[in-house]
Amino acid sequence: MKAKEHITDLFFDLDHTIYDFDKNSALTFHAVFSDLKLxxxxxxxxxxxxxxxxxxxKYAREEITHDFLRYGRLKDTFEAIDVNVSDEHIYHIADYFIExxxxxxxxxxxxxxTLDQLKSKYRLHIITNGPEKVQEKKLKNSKLEHYFETVTNSEKAGVKKPHPGIFQYALSQANADPQNSLMIGDNIKADIHGALNVGMDVIWFNEFQLENADNITEIHHLKQLLDLL
Structure with a gap:
């Protein structure tokens, strides 16, 4: 049964929701590790x-900078797999990864x-915490740009999800009302709770079928959106 008939605008997270960050990351790391013969x-x-x-x-809570995120996640991962990598190489890998x-x-x-069908019925938008230039390249190279009327990132908004300000900024840019807007994302805190706190409707992209304690409307595959919208 179709629901959400009051919705006019759909807001999507990008990484882990539309763009397959994990798969693309694995390919990128494989390339640089091969170059370094790690x-x-x-x-x-x-x-x-x-x-x-x-x-x-931690980055979303403003506890660390993006530069520290880029370094720290690699440093900790190499320590976890017991591979000794110099700081010089970690910074090189961090730069290579972003580039x-x-x-x-x-x-x-x-x-x-899914986006083709949804675009015929709704206005589509992006809200992302990722860096502006990187996210723009992802959208362009993945041939996703034309689907979205607005793209809001944390650099433009000045705050990161789940802060209400980034959702309010995105709604303003889209000239959309929160009661007629719906957020779709994979992160229960940043995407789902953040959107709920400003009065938006939500659908959780729960790919790994994590516990849904709040009984939030969820999907496990993007195509399931077509059964709900």
Missing amino acids: EGTQDFMTHFKPINDYYWE NLTNYSHVFQDAYE
Whole structure:
């Protein structure tokens, strides 16, 4: 049964929701590790994922800078897999990662088909905590730009999700009312609780089927949005 009939504007997170950050990251790291002839990195991504999430949460709370995030997540991951890498190489890998991640353009399954259908019914937008230039390249290289009428990032808004200010900024840029707007994202704190706190409706992209204690409307695949919207 279709729901959410009052909705006119859909706001999406980018990384881990549309853009397959983990897959593209793995390809980027594989390339730089091969160049550096680093051994023992086969379990790197398994450890990097939760460590990266931890650093992004600290970044969202304004506890660390983006530069420290870039360094710290790598330093901690190499320590977790017991691979000795100099600070010089860590900074090199951090720079390489940012410069080359956008060369990979994998999106989640059915992303284009889903966005094609949703764009015919709603105005689509992006809200992201990622750096402006990097996110713009992701959208361009993944051929996602044309789907979205506005793109709000934390640099433009001056605050990061889940701060109400970034959602209010995005709503203002889109000339959208919160009661007619819906946020779709993977992060329960930054995307879902942040949007709820400004009066938006939400759908949680719960790819890994984590516990849904608040009984929030959720999907496990992007195409499921078409059953709800």
